[in-house]
Amino acid sequence: MSSPIGPKDAPRRILLGISAGIAAYKSAQLARLLKQAGCEVRVVMTDGAQAFITPLTLQALTGEPVRTSLLDPEAEAGMGHIELARWADTILVAPATADLMARLATGQADDLLTTLCLASDADKVMAPAMNQAMWRHPATQRNARQLAADGWRLLGPASGDQACGDVGPGRMLEPEAIAEAMLTSDMPSQATVDTQAQGLHVVITAGPTREPLDPVRYLSNHSSGKMGYALAEAAVTLGAHVTLISGPVNLPCPAGVERLDVQTAQEMHDASMRLTANCDIFIGCAAVADYRATRQAAHKIKKRDGEDGLTLQLVKNPDIIACVAASRPTGSRHPLVVGFAAETRELETYARDKLTRKGLDMIVANDVSQAGLGFGADDNAALVLWLDSAAPDGTGHEQLPAQPKTQLAMHVLRHALARLAAGATP
Template sequence: MVSVSVTGSVTPTTVSTLAGKRILLGISAGIAAYKSALIVRLLKQAGCEVRVVMTSGAQAFITPLTLQALSGEPVRTSLLDPEAEAGMGHIELARWADIVLIAPATADLIARLVHGMADDLLTTLCLASEAPKLIAPAMNQAMWRHPATQRNVAQLGADGWQLIGPAAGDQACGDVGPGRMSEPEAIFEAVTRHFSATPLTSNSPHVVITAGPTREALDPVRYLSNHSSGKMGYALAAAAVAQGARVTLISGPVALPTPAGVTRIDVESAEQMHQEAMRLAPEATLFIGCAAVADYRSASPAEHKLKKQADRDTLTLTLIKNPDIIADVAALPAGKRPMVVGFAAETQQLEQYAHDKLNRKGLDMIIANDVSQAGLGFGSNDNAALLLWRTAQGTEHRLEAPQPKTQLAQGIIRQALALLSF
């Protein structure tokens, strides 16, 4: 899931990347539909051809006339338009698109897409089009977290859809949490990355990456966690896609958009992350454990909110160890074990602790960073790292100076992919 700079501008490089690309933009019902106008504008500024398809509910939030004025093309709203369908217009439109982009996508639309429904123009186009498909969910935080929505989103990823977001924050209903549609600039960036990424082939490595923090519940409203923002893991995912890998990102709760071309699986706890990692690792070429996984969890999370006791100044919690994800992946038998890269976030004796973790957990490579340095590591856009990896002659290392996480990620992925060839 790389941190996207929201500038609202289109650079000359972006224009050359997107010039002449045909974008079919689908808009479903939701307050975020008003942001779709800016998406159209950004795409047009970059030289794209844009055609818009709206569901009936979307028209309650923004008018077709507005989008027609911005796109310069008629807006399609009905599957049963006699004039458009005289020449099988929905099939022609499906074949026309270089990509299908849906923003916003409601929980209802996502559910219908998963089940292959074709009960309106937009869902019919999605079934009929063989173009790559990107989708930006937008809904209430409770709807997003619902198990049915999470199952549907996971299935969309398995079907080849690329998720963009959602983001977290204030929502129109007054709630706060994940489910906000990613900002138009982030969606535009995802489209740009899609067209600039190296195409996948049958020989493309499958890279599985864990990212972000985990949350270990203490009661229904409190949890143990850490300061990880997920930026490093998401930067690694974007860098791996750019270098021609097929990428699956197992993400803890973060407020970052999914990088274009990445299949994202959202988890909360260390046990959930462990389950997904062990399911995916045997089919992976490279496994990168970048997540800041909680070492311990509550032995028995309270069923109801823990109340403050007036006669007690202390609270005792019993914690138990979480599974060691990176060690368990590294311990897989030959034939099922990918190359394993771990991370070590330290505050002292960086090289010594990194060597120890590399050997103790049986890793092939480790990236160690000093999280005590101001402006680096957790939550920041920059990082520095010590890279150590195994060779036939022993252990080699390289020190990476402070730099943007996106740039550091590219160097890490290049080194890891180079080791695969030995």
């Protein structure tokens, strides 16, 4: 963080739980950042966590004794674990291993950390950290959804290189990102978001479309589908029923998500219109081809001697997001319609125009000309704009800095759910 972000009122009392992951070394920096921001921090470590970082390190950083055992006679003389559970405003588990997530999801209380989590009414947050295959495993995804339904706020994980040599989702977010998420309060708490998401039907379009020219060639774009798939995974984690309308991508379907595969813009349009009437939030994240060939050649178009070029006749594809917004009955804001805008210049100008011209409730705009962000990348940055009658210009906005798409997806969904709760839809 460029500067510490402090709590608005009394010092936050954060109980930092550390479980047995290699990312435990990051927890020292996290504790330091939280202390610098004015929070009171007490640390609880599992037995396995002490193999990666010592209690003495955390004690030096927080100025408080570190608790490691449920059966500590000195602490338990006064029911210490109950007092610690009552003390905390927030319980933050970072890193949260697959094993700890499984135990918490099933309500186990077999060590001090899990006991505190069950005994406390504090807000609960965790930053998962594990091997990418473990994170993707259906059991872990099922546990993540259960924890979200139980009121846990999940931060991350991020994608990237892992200590085991694998590459993919499972890295613990950096301490600065976790501290930032913990100490800002301009969005609803995750427990509130989870309650709002329960039972909602979220429809998301993702990936590119392919517009055939002949049996061999097609028009398309560089979209990988990663942002749309991250949105789908985040939405199902929050407890929503998710339908993902996907163009051709090389990504596994997130656990618990219903996927409809399409190829062309027309196919994506038809699937979207079928689902619009029965969804609560529609997110148009796909990079839909604006044009298609007027006529698809029946056979491969051959290169002919003496011809220096090829002229194609193109026709506009249906504007899916505009059609979804226009399909709502007059005066209705159901479903909430969220668009995406991939631009290379004048980001805010084009995003505002698209927001109003297409009748959207919210738009997420990103500059795809920035290296390492946007198409094909694991990270993204975005400008979020939404309709807000209380704002001087009729729109609210937030700039989301570069971060893993998995994390950005959660921010986007929290915004959408906040708009829903604010009455953007009936």
